[in-house]
Amino acid sequence: MPHEPLAIHGGNAAFPDGPPEWPLQDATVKRALNRAFNDGSWGRYHGPHCARLTDTVQELHAIDHAFLVASGTVAVELALRAGRVESGDEVILAGYDFPGNFRAIEAVGATPVLVDIDPQSWCIDVQRVEDALSSQTRAVIVSHLHGGLAEIWELCALAAAKGLTVVEDACQATAALIDGRMAGTWGDVGVLSFGGSKLLTAGRGGALLTQKSDLLQRVKVFSERGNQAFPMSELQAAVLPPQIAKLQERHDLRLKNARQLIELLRDLPCLIPVDLNESTNSPSLYKLAWRLDESAAGFSREAFVTAIRAEGVALDAGFRGFTRRSSRRCRRSGTLEHSQRAAEQTVILHHPVLLTDSTVMEQVSLAIHKVIGGLGS
Ligand SMILES: Cc1ncc(COP(=O)(O)O)c(C=O)c1O
Structure with missing residues (x-):
């Protein structure tokens, strides 16, 4: 039966100017943009903003290494490369996940292996991962999705026992805590997104997190093409610290x-x-x-x-x-x-x-x- 829309948008007391929009009109972000304009960093390859953001992200996650990149999507691929995943390998992921994660596995020449999700959390069912292992399994991608958080500690224990790399996709789980520890810091490599719709947004952008300097080194080597191949810009980096503060x-x-x-x-x-x-x-x-x-x-x-x-x-x-x-x-x-x-x-x-x-x-x-x-x- 057709129904009259409720007036919760346009002219209503709750949303007088229409439904809530994103990104927020935030004066501290505007000041950061002005600063990047005034100091000229907006037009340079290198400057203070990426360095500052790297420190801030590391501090926020209490982790040794953050590496800024162009997107969460490319960060997942780089994380697989850091784990030396290559042609002929298998990577386990959930049958319900962000499409780019499937593609990232293909991009490194490996084969995705699908396991079911836990219907309560929308995240990979960790109990199913062990059954999916084969002699080719090299890594597992685990994404925290839609307000749900995976049972990552169990997955990490299994992966450590089997010598697998855990790529923890925390693009949807900014600042979530799992057992008191930040999402993105449990896996061998964690992945963040600063895309246009994300809770911390620079329009585009992402980061890898890791405690392991050898993994970081491999990401750096792969990304270095005489210049950074997947960089975050100074202008993007400038707008994130004021959002992290809130x-x-x-x-x-x-x-x-x-x-x-x-x-x-x-x-x-x-x-x-x-x-x-x-x-x-x-x-x-x-x-x-x-x-x-x-x-x-x-x-x-x-x-x-x-x-x-x-x-x-x-x-x-x-x-x-x-x-x-x-x-x-x-x-x-x-x-x-x-x-x-x-x-x-x-x-x-x-x-x-x-x-x-x-x-x-x-x-x-x-x-x-x-x-x-x-x-x-
Ligand atoms: C779970 C998950 N992983 C990865 C990404 C990719 O992030 P980006 O948009 O920064 O490439 C997204 C984006 O929505 C996501 O939801």
Whole structure:
């Protein structure tokens, strides 16, 4: 049944100027841009900003080495190269993950091996990894996704016993804590993204994190082509420290609002939220996921996303996953039913709305209830 959009955008008290936008209009970022203009670093290959950002990222993560690069996507590939992954090797990853991670494995000439996800966390099911090992296995990519965090400590223990490199993709898990330790610092190499939609944004950009100087050295050697082949610019680096200064405050606010929204939607059996698992973790909310159980709902994900976006709520379908990829391109280990279901049913809320307040969470909840009531009737 058609429904009238709720006025939670355009002219409404909660969003008088339209829904929350990203990036934020932040005066400290503007000052940083001005400084980069005034000191001339914006037009140079080298300057103070990348060096300062490297220190800040290392300090934030309490890690020995950060290496700035052009994107999270290329950082994953560099991490595999640091782990000496090459043609003929296998790399394990989840059947539901960022598409670039599959491509990064192919880019180094290796074969992706798919294992299922844990349906509660949306992340690789660590119990399944051991079964997927072969004599060719060289590395595992583990991504923390959509507010979920992988059981990375178990994976690291297994990988250490088997001599595998763990690439920990924390592009969606900026400043998340797992058992008190920052996401991105558990694996042999961690990967961050500073892309345009990310919680820390420079429009583009990324970083590798590692405690291991030999891995760092290999990344540097591969990246050096008489010049840096995958660099972050001075201008990009300039805008990140002011955002890092506000990261904890924003992290806490997003988490508080996410908790509230999940609770407000608990009465909807067709929407199954990601498990934030706060007993051991402090998750980061770049995206916040639910699974829309279409058979319980009685309507499609596409209809739901279209209707909720008409309400001004930035909700999207999740990744497409890899379960339908040709077996010429990858090997499957075990069933991939949760990955398949995630690919078909995930809806993700984009983070800017989580920097608002509890009244807005109530409005978002109201809009979702209204859409589900309307579509289901
Ligand atoms: C899990 C994950 N890994 C890697 C990336 C790639 O980051 P970038 O956009 O900086 O290339 C993304 C981007 O959304 C991501 O979500």
